[in-house]
Amino acid sequence: MTLSLKKDHKLLDLFLKSESVKTDLPAFSDLKAESRLVLEKAGFPVAKSEEYKYTNISKKIADTIENPYAPYPISGLEKVEIQKELIQSIDGYRIIINNGTPDFNLSDAGDGLFDVDYFTDLDPSEVKEIGKIEKSEKDPFSALNTLSFTQGIKINIPEGSVIKKPLLLVNYVKADENGSCIHPRVFIKAGKNSQATIIELSIYLNEETVFVNSVSEWDVAQNAHIRHYKLQDGHKHTLEVHNTGANVHRDANLTSVVMSLEAGMIRNNLSLNLNASNCEGNMYGLYLLNGKTHVDNHTNVDHTQPHCQSNELYKGILTDHSRGVFNGKIFVRQIAQKTNAFQQNNNILLSEDATVNTKPQLEIWADDVKCSHGCTTGQLDEEALFYLRARGIGKESARALLLYAFAGEVLDKISVAPFKKYCEKLVHERLGGSY
Amino acid sequence: MLSVKNLHASVEGTAILNGINLEIKPGEVHAIMGPNGSGKSTLASVLAGREEYEVTAGEVTFKGKDLLELSPEDRAREGVFLAFQYPVEIPGVSSTNFLRTAVNQVREYRGQEPLDAVKFLSLMKEKMKLVEIDQKLLSRALNEGFSGGEKKKNEIFQMAVLEPTLSILDETDSGLDIDALKVVAHGVNQLKSKDNATIVVTHYQRLLDYIVPDYVHVLFNGQIVKSGTKELALELEEKGYDWIKDEVSGTAV
Numbered sequence: 001m002t003l004s005l006k007k008d009h010k011l012l013d014l015f016l017k018s019e020s021v022k023t024d025l026p027a028f029s030d031l032k033a034e035s036r037l038v039l040e041k042a043g044f045p046v047a048k049s050e051e052y053k054y055t056n057i058s059k060k061i062a063d064t065i066e067n068p069y070a071p072y073p074i075s076g077l078e079k080v081e082i083q084k085e086l087i088q089s090i091d092g093y094r095i096i097i098n099n100g101t102p103d104f105n106l107s108d109a110g111d112g113l114f115d116v117d118y119f120t121d122l123d124p125s126e127v128k129e130i131g132k133i134e135k136s137e138k139d140p141f142s143a144l145n146t147l148s149f150t151q152g153i154k155i156n157i158p159e160g161s162v163i164k165k166p167l168l169l170v171n172y173v174k175a176d177e178n179g180s181c182i183h184p185r186v187f188i189k190a191g192k193n194s195q196a197t198i199i200e201l202s203i204y205l206n207e208e209t210v211f212v213n214s215v216s217e218w219d220v221a222q223n224a225h226i227r228h229y230k231l232q233d234g235h236k237h238t239l240e241v242h243n244t245g246a247n248v249h250r251d252a253n254l255t256s257v258v259m260s261l262e263a264g265m266i267r268n269n270l271s272l273n274l275n276a277s278n279c280e281g282n283m284y285g286l287y288l289l290n291g292k293t294h295v296d297n298h299t300n301v302d303h304t305q306p307h308c309q310s311n312e313l314y315k316g317i318l319t320d321h322s323r324g325v326f327n328g329k330i331f332v333r334q335i336a337q338k339t340n341a342f343q344q345n346n347n348i349l350l351s352e353d354a355t356v357n358t359k360p361q362l363e364i365w366a367d368d369v370k371c372s373h374g375c376t377t378g379q380l381d382e383e384a385l386f387y388l389r390a391r392g393i394g395k396e397s398a399r400a401l402l403l404y405a406f407a408g409e410v411l412d413k414i415s416v417a418p419f420k421k422y423c424e425k426l427v428h429e430r431l432g433g434s435y
Numbered sequence: 436m437l438s439v440k441n442l443h444a445s446v447e448g449t450a451i452l453n454g455i456n457l458e459i460k461p462g463e464v465h466a467i468m469g470p471n472g473s474g475k476s477t478l479a480s481v482l483a484g485r486e487e488y489e490v491t492a493g494e495v496t497f498k499g500k501d502l503l504e505l506s507p508e509d510r511a512r513e514g515v516f517l518a519f520q521y522p523v524e525i526p527g528v529s530s531t532n533f534l535r536t537a538v539n540q541v542r543e544y545r546g547q548e549p550l551d552a553v554k555f556l557s558l559m560k561e562k563m564k565l566v567e568i569d570q571k572l573l574s575r576a577l578n579e580g581f582s583g584g585e586k587k588k589n590e591i592f593q594m595a596v597l598e599p600t601l602s603i604l605d606e607t608d609s610g611l612d613i614d615a616l617k618v619v620a621h622g623v624n625q626l627k628s629k630d631n632a633t634i635v636v637t638h639y640q641r642l643l644d645y646i647v648p649d650y651v652h653v654l655f656n657g658q659i660v661k662s663g664t665k666e667l668a669l670e671l672e673e674k675g676y677d678w679i680k681d682e683v684s685g686t687a688v
Contacts, residue, residue, distance in 0.1 A: 381523075383523050384523045384525050386485055386486070386507060387519065387522070387523040387525070388525075388533070388537075389484075389506070389507040389508045389511070390483050390484070390507050390508075390510075390511055390516075390517050390519075391511055391533070391534075391537040391593060391597065392508050392511035392512045392537045392538075392540050392541040392544070392597065393508060393533075393536055393537050393540055394508050394540060395506065395508065397536065397540070398508075401528055401533070401536065402525070402528070404527075405525065405526065405527025405528045405576075406527060408527045409526075409527060
């Protein structure tokens with residue numbers, strides 16, 4: 001316990017005493033000062049903190065990160081060929097983030113369907129919107145991001161804009177001796193009746209230890225339909241915290257799919273505020289973990305108005321010493337009658353040493369609602385395995401077939417065909433079966 | 436083709452098969468009957484290679500090979516087919532994809548070229564007619580939401596596609612109405628040839644009106660206590676199993 005407290009201080013010192021948080025963004029100085037106060041007061045979570053009790057990422061960061069600065073931008077990024085296959089296979093608008101800083105030279109123009117602006121180019125009314133959806137009080141790492149970001153982007157999808165091709169938000173990351181902490185920041189404003197699909201992925205150019213601490217804020221206006229797919233496929237030395245918050249307005253729909261395939265430790269905090277009637281929020285996740293990978297998905301959906309719907313499905317396959325954590329909060333306010341809220345978390349453990357901690361957390365104050373939740377954790381269905389083998393399918397491919405079928409339910413939520421195909425390929429490779 | 440000698444098997448330490456002897460030649464149909472708990476399904480499962488059963492004594496040779504040494508998939512590839520009493524629902528695995536994987540892995544084992552999509556499809560179509568199975572069922576996930584009859588038809592359909600040398604039908608009649616029973620039996624009869632053999636495991640004689648056995652064996656307490664021809668099945672239908680039990684305990688005393 002004392003140890004954790006010590007580490008926590010170490011982490012505060014690491015970030016607050018360094019110059020990493022001094023940025024010359026005058027427009028955001030008030031917001032940053034406020035975040036600093038919040039962070040000083042709350043500190044980083046320790047082993048005893050309820051919200052982080054299974055995921056002591058503070059200790060992990062304190063133990064492994066020596067240099068809290070952001071690495072220099074990667075030079076020659078335009079020549080980087082890694083993952084070209086994927087990025088070129090998707091016909092979309094690329095938005096390139098270079099070690100946390102957006103690079104417009106390498107990004108595609110929006111064809112008038114959307115605009116991307118640096119935070120430093122926003123006008124005062126736009127600046128005011130930043131940090132309102134993901135408030136610093138909500139999570140210390142969110143506060144750290146607000147305190148530390150040196151640049152951010154706002155993606156503005158104007159009213160009525162229907163973007164057929166997906167937006168491809170590509171984070172290139174290359175940590176080095178100059179720095180190993182990156183704080184990407186994105187604000188997405190989807191105007192009334194707009195439609196867009198945003199695919200977010202990170203490409204790590206080396207396997208140095210790196211701490212990626214992102215915050216995304218989504219403002220989804222009336223009748224906007226937004227899909228967000230996020231692929232987390234880094235390496236064994238990434239430490240990641242992603243805070244994503246969305247305000248969803250009347251008749252709007254936000255669908256999030258997060259796939260976590262490779263990392264050291266990941267904490268995803270996803271919160272949807274269903275702020276007006278007849279809106280829908282969908283949260284889906286798939287995690288395939290091996291080695292000592294640790295992935296924690298904390299989700300929170302707040303039904304504040306009547307006639308809204310939320311669907312949630314997170315599935316995990318874990319082996320070796322990996323650990324998965326799921327915590328799903330559903331909050332239904334007293335006036336939010338006729339709410340439909342569904343939640344499922346299913347896990348398959350393939351080894352004795354893999355662990356899952358899963359916790360549904362429902363707080364329902366309205367009386368005329370339909371809410372359900374369920375968690376399962378078990379092994380591969382032996383009966384199904386025998387059935388397939390009894391038809392001549394080898395044990396390994398039978399296993400892969402069943403695991404793939406389990407994962408497929410989440411992959412099916414991805415509507416962009418080439419991206420889905422790419423993810424399917426990754427999952428196939430991971431499940432070890434060519435069948 | 437199949438030779439079972441003094442087969443003993445147990446599950447979780449409880450002995451279920453206590454010395455089974457059985458000889459099956461190509462072209463024959465054998466019915467295994469017996470009261471509940473006599474070991475009928477265990478015998479079927481042991482032959483197919485279900486791992487929770489432990490063979491404690493005896494031997495099984497199939498086409499000259501030691502069957503008990505083979506994994507379940509290799510038994511299937513050698514030509515053993517078990518039609519399950521309770522076919523498993525497997526969400527997310529399409530029937531077609533499953534069957535194509537199975538066919539091609541069996542073919543690979545036998546040193547045959549894999550079937551391409553077109554050839555596989557025409558094989559499916561040909562065999563679908565045999566068991567009157569609806570194509571729509573096959574575009575769905577394997578057995579998911581199928582009725583009892585549809586599941587059993589699907590078993591026979593898979594049997595038709597895989598063309599086994601030894602088919603073991605484990606209570607294929609259970610839960611079937613008379614129409615479905617006829618369809619299933621018709622499928623099995625169509626697949627019969629002088630080169631393959633069938634073991635029909637059943638509790639009731641009903642199925643044997645449609646799949647006529649050459650031999651009927653009565654299993655009791657994990658042993659074959661009586662063997663005969665199809666007339667034995669009729670006798671069992673009429674008199675029940677008690678007289679067999681009496682006979683067995685009579686000889687024991």
